[in-house]
């Protein structure tokens with residue numbers, strides 16, 4: 001086992017899959033000569049050349065649309081949205097084409113493609129460039145939405161996504177790339193749609209994913225000092241959503257806090273809470289709490305932006321409220 | 324043009340240059356966050372365009388917007404305060420580098436999604452056409468932005484509806500690290516206007532007077548009710564795309580070659596050679612601008628942050 005960064009893990013997954021299968025190729029803005037604006041594909045252009053590392057014009061709809069078409073012919077494109085905020089410019093193709101084709105044509109078509117997109121706030125990029133709109137995409141059946149946090153999950157889930165015969169939106173977080181963690185040596189695959197307990201505990205179930213896992217871990221460390229043991233379930237995939245480990249944990253703790261970076265309304269917290277009411281009503285001992293982004297477009301000013309984003313102290317406060 | 328006009332244009336370009344140099348320093352000091360796209364090298368384009376405008380003409384641009392902000396009359400204080408996220412910035416610290424605007428100056432913003440402001444520009448022009456006003460909307464965008472669908476939808480619509488828009492492509496040779504020949508089917512961006520039967524031309528974007536003249540002519544054409552016009556200004560950004568750009572995609576020699584073509588240097592030479600003003604007078608402007616910008620940095624640093632309540636204001640229009 002080696003401790004590597006999320007950036008390295010994602011880069012390794014891409015390289016390994018490209019070396020394994022020559023039908024895998026990458027297209028996107030600045031993925032080649034520049035090396036990826038987050039340096040994930042640095043060196044790829046030299047290794048794989050123009051044919052397999054395709055710098056595109058600024059044309060999100062064409063990037064996703066062309067990836068869909070190429071996928072229909074049996075290729076396995078990895079289409080990169082420089083950030084998830086630009087995925088809105090390709091929204092039709094992401095939610096209205098890719099996820100529909102297999103079903104609508106009675107199973108004739110397959111769209112084996114991955115859309116990589118980085119999201120998240122906290123870098124003072126202003127309202128249009130800082131969003132965490134993951135749930136919007138998770139609304140659409142036919143699209144798989146994966147949003148891992150740790151290096152191991154990032155690598156394993158991306159490799160599985162590339163091998164998936166369905167379209168997968170793979171969401172990265174711009175402030176997680178430097179996060180270090182152990183990644184198993186050799187072939188490492190993680191199943192899509194399987195949640196995971198990232199930290200065992202017995203008092204409160206904390207459900208989260210992506211960047212908020214990092215903050216939740218920190219909150220759990222602090223709470224542990226006060227004798228409060230939080231069990232953290234990392235969803236890792238939003239669609240399909242695996243409630244198994246959440247329910248198992250909740251039946252033990254009877255208390256739940258859901259932490260997400262995106263806006264509260266219609267969010268991951270709303271979905272998970274609703275499912276707990278539906279599937280574990282008899283186990284509820286306290287109101288289920290949500291920690292999420294304040295319902296404002298993210299401002300540029302650093303202090304205001306941090307006020308709007310969920311903080312460790314918010315998570316701690318929410319946990320204490322349900323105890 | 325009168326002597327004061329020459330001096331004014333010169334002053335504007337020098338002001339943009341000095342403000343942005345300070346912005347880069349403030350960024351390195353960690354006081355400016357997010358992205359910072361400098362306009363250094365391209366000053367003659369926005370300066371020339373604004374010099375040709377009438378007050379009723381609207382301006383809209385992309386995220387590389389500090390230059391235009393200063394040209395239309397926002398102050399160095401306001402620009403630097405916005406960069407520091409202060410309450411005294413024109414967007415109250417909520418917009419930052421990419422989102423400067425001033426309705427008072429008919430400046431409808433810096434917009435950060437590539438190409439997204441072009442359809443909005445068509446709408447601004449529609450507003451004037453609808454009301455029977457004779458304003459022209461001047462919409463600036465990069466060469467890279469002409470490859471996204473928004474561009475084609477907006478430009479087509481402007482022709483179909485005969486909208487009073489002046490489309491201005493700032494061709495600085497690159498969209499981030501991608502050269503035009505790697506991203507665009509045509510090598511001259513103005514050729515894209517041909518497909519929509521929009522009259523078009525190219526201008527040297529390093530020559531402020533050439534830009535001003537071309538813009539004046541184009542604005543007159545549009546104002547006369549002829550529909551849109553497309554102007555391509557050939558220019559170059561001397562700095563990276565944004566701060567921290569490793570610039571692996573271009574050679575230092577290329578940058579150097581263009582820097583010899585510095586729009587401020589060119590204009591300075593033209594002024595002195597044409598005896599419009601003396602070198603001494605220009606030096607005096609240089610010195611005054613340095614003082615003005617130093618004071619603006621101080622103003623911005625000493626300005627207050629937005630109040631915490633500001634987080635929740637301006638989400639919706641307050642009921643009267």
Ligand SMILES: Cc1ncc(C[n+]2csc(CCOP(=O)(O)OP(=O)(O)O)c2C)c(N)n1
Pocket residue numbers: 029058060082086089387435436437438464465466467468469495497498499564
């Ligand atoms: C829809 C969209 N895609 C990608 C980006 C990221 N991006 C920001 S600027 C830029 C390059 C734009 O190039 P150009 O239009 O030539 O303008 P320049 O930066 O040269 O002024 C890119 C790809 C974005 N902001 N919006």
Ligand SMILES: [Mg+2]
Pocket residue numbers: 465466467493494495496497498499
């Ligand atoms: Mg450009």
